[in-house]
Amino acid sequence: MPDYSKNGGGTTGASDGASGGLISGRNPVTEALKSGKPVDAVYVSAGIGFSSGGSLGLIVRMASERGIPVKKVSAEKLDFMSGGDSHQGVIASGLCAEYVDVGDILKSAGEKGKAAFIIVCDGIEDPHNLGAIIRTAEASGAHGVIVPKRRSAPLSAAAYKASAGALEHVPVARVPNLAAAMEELKRRGLWIYGAHMEGACYHTQKLEGPAALVIGSEGKGLGRLVKERCDALLALPMRGKVGSLNASVAAGILMYEMAKYR
Numbered sequence: 001m002p003d004y005s006k007n008g009g010g011t012t013g014a015s016d017g018a019s020g021g022l023i024s025g026r027n028p029v030t031e032a033l034k035s036g037k038p039v040d041a042v043y044v045s046a047g048i049g050f051s052s053g054g055s056l057g058l059i060v061r062m063a064s065e066r067g068i069p070v071k072k073v074s075a076e077k078l079d080f081m082s083g084g085d086s087h088q089g090v091i092a093s094g095l096c097a098e099y100v101d102v103g104d105i106l107k108s109a110g111e112k113g114k115a116a117f118i119i120v121c122d123g124i125e126d127p128h129n130l131g132a133i134i135r136t137a138e139a140s141g142a143h144g145v146i147v148p149k150r151r152s153a154p155l156s157a158a159a160y161k162a163s164a165g166a167l168e169h170v171p172v173a174r175v176p177n178l179a180a181a182m183e184e185l186k187r188r189g190l191w192i193y194g195a196h197m198e199g200a201c202y203h204t205q206k207l208e209g210p211a212a213l214v215i216g217s218e219g220k221g222l223g224r225l226v227k228e229r230c231d232a233l234l235a236l237p238m239r240g241k242v243g244s245l246n247a248s249v250a251a252g253i254l255m256y257e258m259a260k261y262r
Contacts, residue, residue: 021093023093044056097167097172101173118145119213120145123148131159133251152174182212195214195222195233201236203257205232205234213258217247236254
């Protein structure tokens with residue numbers, strides 16, 4: 001196995017390249033963590049053993065202290081993420097926007113004198129889908145988006161590009177427990193709608209008042225606990241031979257249906 005401990009090099013990816021929004025290499029990642037730079041997650045090669053006192057151990061410890069998820073992935077995954085840059089077994093994903101608190105989103109809605117309209121993303125891990133959802137959220141008048149700390153695409157360069165700049169105008173909150181955040185929204189008077197095939201046809205419902213719309217992941221849909229905390233489920237009629245829609249497309253249809261009542 002190559003010895004990376006003596007080489008502190010690495011690169012910071014360009015914002016629009018294959019490594020856009022990513023910081024590659026041990027020293028660059030360490031300095032990013034030390035400086036307080038917004039970091040969404042740290043990816044460490046599962047094939048490299050490291051001690052708590054080494055450079056990788058330091059990175060893992062610093063990330064953990066800041067509450068940043070550390071994910072073990074294959075070397076091939078890191079090679080793909082870095083776009084050919086030297087990553088030395090570690091990559092950090094930077095952010096193109098800061099996260100806010102859920103309370104900030106609700107406060108913004110209140111200041112505008114509008115019934116709160118919030119989008120909740122349950123496990124949207126494709127940055128292009130997340131960006132597209134944020135873009136439609138801005139266009140349909142939503143006050144903000146909530147994502148889980150884990151199992152969510154970061155606010156990366158790819159998500160920013162897919163949002164067509166909407167990320168500049170839509171606040172995004174990241175929470176450690178999505179189900180608990182939904183309970184808090186209920187206590188604040190919001191009705192929670194979940195997109196799910198078992199629900200009632202969306203255009204038969206009056207989606208009035210303060211509300212949140214929950215969109216499930218691309219492959220698994222709504223998680224069990226998240227589904228259980230929804231007040232109502234909304235279904236999209238599928239009249240063709242394909243049994244499902246892309247997450248961002250389904251979200252767009254439902255967002256504009258809710259916007260109709262606002």
